[in-house]
Structure formats: structure tokens, C-alpha cells
Amino acid sequence: MLKGFKNLLKKPFSFQEQNIILNDINFKIREANLEDVEELFKIQKLIFPVFQPWSKQTYIFELTNRKNIYLLVEQRNDIVGIVGLSKRNKNEAHITNIGVIPEFQNNGVGHFLLEILFKMVQENDFKKLTLEVDSKNDNAIRLYKSLEFNEIRVNKNYYDNGHDAIELCKHINKD
DSSP: OOHHHHHHHHHHHOOOOOOEETTTEEEEEEEGGGHHHHHHHHHHHHHHEEEEEEEHHHHHHHHHHHHHHEEEEEEEEEEEEEEEEEEESSEEEEEEEEOOOGGGGGTOOOOOOOHHHHHHHHTOOOOOOOOEEETHHHHHHHHHHHTTEEEEEEEEOOOOTSOOEEEEEEEEEOO
């Protein structure tokens, strides 16, 4: 009984802070916390200039949900990217949010974040990783497909701006 209760309290994901160099630029990757909410809300406007996908309350909820982990990419103490991962069930993890501010896009930051998630998902024995992407976001779709994500379905008018979402899935192999 006590073991089952402890498993309920256990977070499915953990992360050790990392310093990396991509294209001769130093980055720090760390786990997000509630102190980051204001900054996350600000950079979201840079990442998604057409519409505001999440409120501050949504970030607070997501950061305090034990099934989730959010990682931030910092460059000189400024947040330049974010990725969120959530446990949906024992077989599936879901990318809730991923974005890199425009001046750091196409530098491998998003790709590196996804590689971290693949490792986390593998280590936790999930069978698949899913996400939704705006059907108009050609760069992101190309990246996901290059990483072996497959299209599952299109969700019409999914986003507040009226855009469709493409639901993608990557099956995870234990290597």
C-alpha cells in the first residue's frame, strides 16, 4: 500500500542541468520553475507572435503538475527556448510546448531539446511520444518528420487563431 502511494508522488521525469555548445554558442539547459512564469509569458510572444497560446495561469498549472517537466534553454541568463513533456499514460508521453525565440531558431536548439526528450522518454519506458503542431509551421513539421514523427490526424480549427493542428507520433525503441 505504501509503495503504491510513493509511486503516485514520484515525478515521472527528472533532469540535471547541462551546459552545451551549439554552433559556437554557449547554452544552459535547466528545469523550469514558478519563478520563470513571467519570463516565459514574455518570450511566448516572441515565439508565437500571431496569437498567445498560454496564459500565466496555464504556465503555473503546467509547472506544478507532477506529471510534467519543463526545460528552459538560456543564453547569458536569458531564456531563449522551452520544451514541456507530460506523462499521458504508462505508454505515452506528450510534448506540450516547444519553442525557440526567432534569433536562435535554425541553430539546432529545438533539435537538441527533442533529443533530450527522446532520452527521457526511453529511460522511462514509454512506447510513444506525441505532439500537435500548427499546420502552417512548415519548419517545425520538417524537423519533426526528419526525426521520424508520423502524422496521425489533422485536428481542424485546433488553435485559437483558427489554424489546424497536425497530430504527430514517434514510436520509441529501446536501444
